[in-house]
Amino acid sequence: MYYDIEKAGRRIHELRTKMGISQERLACEIHIHKKTISKAERGVSSLSIDHLVDIADYFDVTLDYLVLGRKQEIGGEINAIFENLECSGEKRDQILQLIRGMVSLVEGA
Known part of the structure; x- marks a missing residue:
C-alpha cells in the first residue's frame, strides 16, 4: 500500500462533501489556500504531512485512513x-x- 494522491484527494472530497462544507471553509479552518484543497481533491498535487494531519484532525479520522484508506475509526x-x-x-x-x-x-x- 502506498500514498496515492488521487485516492487521498477523493477521500478528502468525500469527507468534505459529507459534512456539507465548501473547499473555502475547509481551507480557512486549516489555514491554507482554497486552491491547495482543490488541487489535492483532484489529485493534481499532494499535501504536506502537516496539512494531512490537520485535515485528519478536522474530520476526526485517522491519518492512515486519509492517506492509505485504512478504516480505523x-x-x-x-x-x-x-x-x-x-x-x-x-x-x-x-x-x-x-x-x-x-x-x-x-x-x-
Whole structure:
C-alpha cells in the first residue's frame, strides 16, 4: 500500500462533501489556500504531512485512513470494546462519559 494522491484527494472530497462544507471553509479552518484543497481533491498535487494531519484532525479520522484508506475509526473500536465487554445501557453511558473526559483532558493538555 502506498500514498496515492488521487485516492487521498477523493477521500478528502468525500469527507468534505459529507459534512456539507465548501473547499473555502475547509481551507480557512486549516489555514491554507482554497486552491491547495482543490488541487489535492483532484489529485493534481499532494499535501504536506502537516496539512494531512490537520485535515485528519478536522474530520476526526485517522491519518492512515486519509492517506492509505485504512478504516480505523475510533467509533468502531469503541463499539468493538463494548461488544467484548458485553455491556449496554447505563454501563455503556458511564464508559462513554469516561472516554469523553479523557479526550477532553488530552485536548486541553
